[in-house]
Structures are given as structure tokens and as C-alpha cells.
Amino acid sequence: MGLDRHHLLSLHTVMEGLRQGLCEFSGPSRAALIYAQRESEPLRVVDPQNLLRGHEPRLREYFLDTGEWNAGLPRPEQVAYFDQHHSRRLGLAGIVSLGGRARSVDYQMWFTEQHPNLCSPGPTRRWLELALRQLATCLGNDDILTLDSVSNTLQEMAPHAVHDHIVDERAHALGPDTRLRVANILSTIIQISKTPEEGAWARGRLAFVEPSRLSRLHYLARLPKAERPRLDNGKHVRKMLQAVERTPRLLVSDGEHIIGMSAGDLPAGSLYALFNGRHGMLFLDGAPVCSFSDGAFQSTNRRPNLVTLEEALLEWPLDDEQRGTLFATISALVSVAGEQKYGCALILDPYTPLLTLSGHGLETPMPLDSEERLSLAAGLARVDGALHLSAARDQLCGFACLMDGPSFPGEDRSRGARYNSALRFTHSHPELIVVVVSSDRPVSVMRKGVDLSKPPVWPPVPTMLRPPPTLAEWLG
Structure with missing residues (x-):
């Protein structure tokens, strides 16, 4: 079956938006896609920069020889919007992948690099999840005017990907009924990282604890309710951060106000931002989520890549x-x-x-x-x-x-x-x-x-995708 211009333009727009956004978040990155729009159609491969080359044996086994890719997924008519929770992980070395099914696209699996200095693959997977949803939306309707907004959304996904990953992990650990507003917390972290105090950039740890678990902390000092600085007052919070600068102490917030200063371990589901001058790191339950610098979130753990x-x-x-x-x-x-x-x-x-x-x-x-x-x-x-x-x-x-x-x-x-x-x-x-x-x-x-550390030179991405080959043709 021939692919019309809108189909090819949708593939190109979503692919380029995803790739450019990941390049900003993780450094030079590639993206690839294996998909079938209808159940009766063969799987096709979109891999303009050869990301999947070298993984042919596993791809053949997973998609052609065993049909493992289709196991556990509901029928298309049973999918309300899209379903990626039942899609089995492919497990390619050095690759982050996410697959799923939508009503308008029978199956799709997106791929990108898992960089050696990646803090966590979680935000990247949330990015791939958005690409899955956006392609399903584009192929589900013929409105070409939506394609520009699709590309821009994918390019500017970094804070949303970090947000979605944190919300998903906390909901899994604590349940869905939590009171920390992660979007406000991420905005405050970026604001503080860009706010110098007497010529010095922020240093120290700022913790965000679920309000129901604040009593579990070991407080060194606690502020009266009427005098607690609001978290959205970034300048005031930046001043308070000086109290824990270059120490193991933490400045504690309930997501809305600064509660006080504490020492010791944090309860489960807690976030903390480690400010280290012009850059910093964000942690969830002690595990790194991402770093931040120059007013933006990044996937790197800032360790040398050796x-x-x-x-x-x-x-x-x-x-x-x-x-x-x-x-x-x-x-x-x-x-x-x-x-x-x-x-x-x-x-x-x-x-x-x-x-x-x-x-x-x-x-x-x-x-x-x-x-x-x-x-x-x-x-x-x-x-x-x-x-x-x-x-x-x-x-x-x-x-x-x-x-x-x-x-x-x-x-x-x-x-x-x-x-x-x-x-x-x-x-x-x-x-x-x-x-x-x-x-x-x-x-x-x-x-x-x-x-040996020089990034490889990849083929340039064409300005317009050609009709993608079937997976069987691509494997040869």
C-alpha cells in the first residue's frame, strides 16, 4: 500500500521533533521507529541515521520469528486512547525503547540512544511516550496545521518529561493521592539556579517532602507557620539556602513553604535538589533523575565519560x-x-x-x-x-x-x-x-x-522521509 504525503510528513515531523528535543536534553542523539498503522499491514522501519544497525538478530527474533512484540497487547478496539503498559521491553544494549498501541496506529515502538552518562532513562522514556501519542494523533486525523505544534511540543519536552517521570515514580511508591506539586517544584529549582546572592551562585540541598511525612524528619530548626517563606518566592528561598551551604544539612519544603532545616535521611517519595554553583542535580529517593544548568534540565550525570x-x-x-x-x-x-x-x-x-x-x-x-x-x-x-x-x-x-x-x-x-x-x-x-x-x-x-572519544559522524537527516521499507526488507 502506498503512503500518502500526510503520512510521510507526520512521520518526519514527529521524528525530527523528538530527535532535536533529545539532542538538547542528552547531547547528540538519534531516533528510530518500527510501526504498523493497521493490523493487516507489515511492520515498517524508519531509521534515517542507522541507530538500529547492528541489532538485526534481536529485531528479527522479536518482531518476525516469534511475534513477541504483539504478546500481551490488547486488541485495537479495546484501546481507549493508547496502551504502552503491556508492551514487552525489547532489551537492546545501549538503546532506550518504548512500544505501544493506539486506536489509530496498530503498533509503534520508538528507539533512541542510552548515553553512558545518563542519569536515568525514565525522562527519556516519557519523551518516547509523547512521540507515540503524537504520531497516533497525527495519523488519526488529516489536519496538517497541527504538525508544527507537534514538532514544537516534542522539542520543548524536557521539563515535562522530568515531571512525568517523577509523578509516575512517586505514584507507584506512594499511590496517586500525593500533595507535592512537581511542576511548581521544578520551576522553583530552575529559578533558584539562576539567582545569585551577593554575587555567588546557589550551593546546598533543598528537599521536598510529602506533607504527611514531614513528622519523620530530624529537625535542627523549624519555622513558625506564620513566618514560613513561600516556595514561589525564589529570591527568599535562595537567601535561606545559605543556611545549608557546603554542609550535610537540608533546607526542607512541603512543596508550598520552607518548613525548616534538618539532618539525616529523607522519607520515601522525597525529592531533593543539590545546587553546586552554576549547575546541580535532582534526586528522587536518593537516585539521580537529571541535572540542571543554564536554566534547563539535562540528562547527563556530569561525570566524565571514559x-x-x-x-x-x-x-x-x-x-x-x-x-x-x-x-x-x-x-x-x-x-x-x-x-x-x-x-x-x-x-x-x-x-x-x-x-x-x-x-x-x-x-x-x-x-x-x-x-x-x-x-x-x-x-x-x-x-x-x-x-x-x-x-x-x-x-x-x-x-x-x-x-x-x-x-x-x-x-x-x-x-x-x-x-x-x-x-x-x-x-x-x-x-x-x-x-x-x-x-x-x-x-x-x-x-x-x-x-577515540570523538562523536561519530552520522548520515544527515533528509528534509523529507522516503516511504519507509518493511521490516523484512530492511533486515534483508
Whole structure:
């Protein structure tokens, strides 16, 4: 059956709105869709940037060989609006997915990347849920004027996705009858994060506790009812937050007012925002939900992404204990550099004996087996030049080491001197790995003159989707 222009335009609009919104929330992201509009039609695949390539065996098993995708879903005529609760999870590595059924679309499953530094896949799933609903709405009527609003809604979904995830999780834990107004809480968090006090940005923890559970807190100080600041007065709340700045104490709210200051654990179903200057993190029952900075919510946990380093170390002749110890050391040094916002470079040397480098050596290599020595190594990383580390022994062998090498075509002139020096150095010494931390937080892992951490280049998204192939054709 041929697909009309409205059908293709609906697919393109929802796909692009979802992709662009997720790019803002999680960084560079792709999206894909497997769907069938009617029960009698074959499943089709919309994957303009090859997100699903490499997962063909599992897709064939789930959708074609076993019919597992259809198990548990109600008949289309039994669906009041849409149903995604009975759709079985596909379970693709590195992929967040959500499937469901609506009256106007027999089946659809949306996919996107599960980034290594994702706080929680929950908000992303709520985003996919909205894409599912919007596509069902678009294909259920022929009003082309609604498509622009559909795209804009999906692009600006971040606070709504975070809200829906929190509401769903709290309803599951406490039941639907809760009094915390999550939308007002999220608005207050963003307002406080953008409000400096005497030139300083907010620091400290602000907790939001279900009113019926406030009595379970261990209060250090409690405010009289008539004098409690309102939560929507962001300036006043920002001033109060100074009382818990750089301490384990919490400023406590019932969602409408500031109640007082407490210490210790929070009851189940509680939220708290950790403000850390220009950025912060939002937690639900102690688990991270998302981060926030520059007045927007983001999915990142703000930890350095060292997945490519972990993969590169698998190729070295190290046993599991050596590899784990070295990775923990590098993670600690990179985390300190990111938190304190200074650039540095770490040379990981697998040679025995070690490569001779120009720089400050140590009379005896320093084992990095204690917090004190790691702290000293982090301080030495501030000195111009690179740290020289023995990969097999987890020792610091030198600091302020020069990384030199001849120019070659793989350099990136848009990056700084430390970055390109590391590229040249690893091109001249292909067995080494160099980890480069920039002062503005990006982390690069270099080997053989290549930045292993560089995002892949994906095919551009066409301005208009072609009729999508059937799943059987796509699998070949």
C-alpha cells in the first residue's frame, strides 16, 4: 500500500521533533521507529541515521520469528486512547525503547540512544511516550496545521518529561493521592539556579517532602507557620539556602513553604535538589533523575565519560585487577580536574621499561594507592605538561612531561595546543594512550593519533522521509 504525503510528513515531523528535543536534553542523539498503522499491514522501519544497525538478530527474533512484540497487547478496539503498559521491553544494549498501541496506529515502538552518562532513562522514556501519542494523533486525523505544534511540543519536552517521570515514580511508591506539586517544584529549582546572592551562585540541598511525612524528619530548626517563606518566592528561598551551604544539612519544603532545616535521611517519595554553583542535580529517593544548568534540565550525570578508555584498556596485556585499578585511578584524576575546572593530560605507558620522556622525573615512582597520593598527583597535573603513569604498576613516574611529535594530517585546528600535542604524540607512539581533560570539562582519549572519544559522524537527516521499507526488507 502506498503512503500518502500526510503520512510521510507526520512521520518526519514527529521524528525530527523528538530527535532535536533529545539532542538538547542528552547531547547528540538519534531516533528510530518500527510501526504498523493497521493490523493487516507489515511492520515498517524508519531509521534515517542507522541507530538500529547492528541489532538485526534481536529485531528479527522479536518482531518476525516469534511475534513477541504483539504478546500481551490488547486488541485495537479495546484501546481507549493508547496502551504502552503491556508492551514487552525489547532489551537492546545501549538503546532506550518504548512500544505501544493506539486506536489509530496498530503498533509503534520508538528507539533512541542510552548515553553512558545518563542519569536515568525514565525522562527519556516519557519523551518516547509523547512521540507515540503524537504520531497516533497525527495519523488519526488529516489536519496538517497541527504538525508544527507537534514538532514544537516534542522539542520543548524536557521539563515535562522530568515531571512525568517523577509523578509516575512517586505514584507507584506512594499511590496517586500525593500533595507535592512537581511542576511548581521544578520551576522553583530552575529559578533558584539562576539567582545569585551577593554575587555567588546557589550551593546546598533543598528537599521536598510529602506533607504527611514531614513528622519523620530530624529537625535542627523549624519555622513558625506564620513566618514560613513561600516556595514561589525564589529570591527568599535562595537567601535561606545559605543556611545549608557546603554542609550535610537540608533546607526542607512541603512543596508550598520552607518548613525548616534538618539532618539525616529523607522519607520515601522525597525529592531533593543539590545546587553546586552554576549547575546541580535532582534526586528522587536518593537516585539521580537529571541535572540542571543554564536554566534547563539535562540528562547527563556530569561525570566524565571514559567508556572509550575502558574499551581501549581491554586490548592491553593487563589482568583484570591491574585494569580495574588503573581505570579507577584515571577516573579519580579526571574527576578532580573536571570539578576544579583545570586542563591536564595523562600519559598511560604500557612499556617495560617505561618510555623516556622530557619532564620532571621522580627518584622513585610513586604508587597511587591512597587518597593522599592521588591528591598529590592531581595537584601535579595542574603543572604545565602531562603526568606519566605506569599502566602495569599504577604508579606516577613523572610530571610536566612534554608531548611532542611531527605534524600529521589528523590534527584538529579547532582544538587547543594540549589536544593537538596529544594527537601528535600518540601518532608517534602508537602503543601509548593519552587522556586529555579540557578546562571546560570535555574528556578525550587518544590512541594512534585518533581521538577515540570523538562523536561519530552520522548520515544527515533528509528534509523529507522516503516511504519507509518493511521490516523484512530492511533486515534483508
